[in-house]
Amino acid sequence: MLDFDPLYSTPQIAAIEQFIHRHYPLAGPVSCRMLQRGLNDVYLALASNGERYVFRLSHRRARGPADVRIETAFLTHLAQSGVSVAAPIPTREGTLFVEGQAPEGARQAVLFQAIEGRKPDTADVGDAQANGKTLALLHNAAETFQPDGALYRLDLEHLLHRPLARICDSGVVEDADVRSDLEDIATRTAKAIEAFANLSWTYCHGDCHGFNARINDAGEAVFFDFDDGGPGYLAYDLSVFLWAQTSFGRRSTAMWNAFVDGYRAVRPITPDDFEAAHRFVIVRHIWLMGEYASRAQEWGSETVGWIAREANFLRQWETERCVERLF
Incomplete structure (x- = not known):
């Protein structure tokens, strides 16, 4: 015992x-x-x-x-x-x-x-294009896959609402005003996403941030780490790469543009999916915050304390990228 x-x-x-x-x-x-x-x-x-x-x-x-x-x-x-x-x-x-x-x-x-090849370069637009191309090929193949009995759906309940509850319940965000801000941002984001009439549904990689891949000798991005995948919003699968280029102080929209070019070379992106991807950046960030918040007892509050500071990024993204759409 x-x-x-x-x-x-x-x-x-x-x-x-x-x-x-x-x-x-x-x-x-x-x-x-x-x-x-x-x-x-x-x-x-x-x-x-x-x-x-x-x-x-x-x-x-x-x-x-x-x-x-x-x-x-x-x-x-x-x-x-x-x-x-x-x-x-x-x-x-x-x-x-x-x-x-x-x-x-x-x-x-x-x-x-094990995958042979090198790690993607953080500033190589060719590597970003390769990631976009492989994700597009993945989505093409997903059209003939039936995920019968999948345990998880990458919907707003899974990606946004439950992670937000974990953040609020963890005690990591002690300031009630910050918790209220997070709840308000999540509510507005969900409402904006639900207002899109024709968002595509696919089987998602779930974590295509650009580094769950190796670049082989042919210049192809070979994907791994599908642990967070499942049937879900195609716009979310796109958004993870955008989020990775623009969160935590990063501002590399050139890599996002190259990723989109690589994707569109294989299959089109509908206007609604492209617009919704910008909203899903907020969803992705809250999802990650919820993952870390759920580890507070395991990793310690000091390790996950950064969560309490992320409302600023979410507010800024919402204002600059979702309302005004500067790019």
Whole structure:
């Protein structure tokens, strides 16, 4: 019996190596090293024949369990459709994911083939175009994918309202006036989005901010990290790249323009989807704030304290980019 119930445990590397060996037909022995700990635990796994893989152990998140069944099915569909993605590796039993038991409960795991290529350059418009092109190809392929039984819909309830509730309930934003500002901004944003008559619906990558990709020798952006994907607003999927170029003090609209050019080279963007993407920047920022707020007990209030200062960015974006639309 544990004296303290863990929120989030970190397995020993040896345990990860044994888990992979037990469930996957790789050339053993497998050696691992952790790449990232946070929203998920991510490891580089090396087989004895030199093959490189990425092993992801999902975090237990406020939204609920990882939707690995639909995620891996979508990735397989994309790979079969010729879209450049990191496809999942089947287990010894032929499944595309597996579940393991941690002290805090069940955690889902997926093994991916490691992607060759370089990280995208923050100032390379060619890399931005490549990201836009791959997202467009993804959306084309999504038209023939049926996400039956998906656990999450990337709608305003999932992306805006529940994250806002997590922010307000976390205690991180102590100033009642700031909480009221956030609620007012969210209400106006939801109303503006709902006023669009014909927003497109697709299966979203969910986190296409430009760096969940590698640029291969052909100049293509190969996508990974579909953990936040699901059926949702196409405008939201576009907006994540715009948000990444303009949040936290960044102002790189040239990269956004290149991204849009790359996307439009493959498929058109409707006027409503393009306009709504600017509103969805606010949705994306509140979603991220809600993700961090939900980790306050795990990471500590000091680590997530930046959330309390973000109303200024949201107010400025709403005024400059949604009302006046300066670009």
